[in-house]
Amino acid sequence: MKAVSLPRKNILGQKDFLAIADLSGEDILELLDLAKQIKTKHGMGEEYHPLKGKTLGMIFEKSSTRTRVSFEVGMFQLGGHALFLSGSELQIGRGETISDTAKVLSQYVDGIMIRTFEHSKVEELAKSATVPVINGLTDLAHPCQALADLLTIQEKKGKLKGLKLAYIGDGNNMAHSLMMACAKAGMHFAIGCPDGYRPEAQISENAKKEAEKNNGKVTIHTSPEEAIKDADIVYSDVWTSMGQEKENAIRLDAFKDYQINSSLVAHAKKDFYFMHCLPAHRGEEVTEDVIDGSRSIVFHQAANRLHAQKAILVDLMA
CATH class of the missing domain: 3.40.50.1370 (Aspartate/ornithine carbamoyltransferase)
Known part of the structure; x- marks a missing residue:
């Protein structure tokens, strides 16, 4: 048959x-x-x-x-x-x-x-x-992770458009994909990172153009407090990715003021959610009380x- x-x-x-x-x-x-x-x-x-x-x-x-x-x-x-x-x-x-x-x-x-x-x-x-x-x-x-992240945010917040996601840390592959994903979904993507560790300029420009089309926004800050202000989602990633191990000491020093901790998340909205693509280095980019706290959805995100x-x-x- x-x-x-x-x-x-x-x-x-x-x-x-x-x-x-x-x-x-x-x-x-x-x-x-x-x-x-x-x-x-x-x-x-x-x-x-x-x-x-x-x-x-x-x-x-x-x-x-x-x-x-x-x-x-x-x-x-x-x-x-x-x-x-x-x-x-x-x-x-x-x-x-x-x-x-x-x-x-x-x-x-x-x-x-x-x-x-x-x-x-x-x-x-x-x-x-x-x-x-x-x-x-x-x-x-890292497009697969970014798609899973949007699914998680949509499930937890009931929408995407109009939300603000604050990414604190290195302007790496995760930042690139999240920035574009948020722009296309009509969200506000704000990154807080040191000079010298910004996302690639062309990717940022393309994301800003996409955001304009969808009533979203892309902003780049050196101040983590400014980036995280009134954020619905707070996002972090490791400071040293695979292949960058030789730069670890330099990166730890460059990002020491960009740790996600209770003081920093106080600038976000009260009902914010914390996300991390994992694996996480507790005590470096994020403190234990945040990643293991009640606002963390990192394992829902991983699932x-x-x-x-x-x-x-x-x-x-x-």
Whole structure:
């Protein structure tokens, strides 16, 4: 008997998921809605296997807890299979080109997720692959985390538009993706960071233009108190990311006045929520009383990586 599939809109309208900048505000809202539907099905114990018989190849050149487990479990729950591929064990680690790797893997798997350093690797992989490519993280962007963050905020606050998210710390890949996500969702994104650690200028400019289109705002401050003033969401990330270990002492000194603590969060709204993409270094970027306090939603946020990424997988691979 011939299998019949129900017609389904491809929200992204494209093959890959590489950066939040590639999505429209409407795309984001539709993906969040899909994520909520999938999350509800899972919560009710309803079997949902749109990826039955599909395999996701997962390339890791950076170590991971949340990315690996959430994608692997997500594929299993959707009826598919995930294949862990360590960068050091692939031929890519011995000089095989990204292009050749993409073309070979496209013969075996139905989708590729990669977590790596240079963003150019993800772009080259997507260009050469004939199957969908998902950016699990690069030094420039972390789009899967940003999507999960918006899902969490929407669940906790009941909306996105008009809210203020204050990001305190390094203008890194997380800041880049969150800034663009907030801009497209019509939110106010305010970052407090030292000079020399600002987000990339072009990304900031692009985000400001997007924010204007959606009645949002992007502001950059050197004062953490100014950035966090009246914030609905307070967000932090580690001060030293993977690959920056040699700069650790310099960074600890540069960011010492940017710690999220009880004194700083007093400037936020009383009903603020604290978020962190994890892993966290308690006593550095955030104090224990904040991350383990009643306003912290970091583990709800971590859980939503699973559901947000399942929406991406279904949209690209079903």
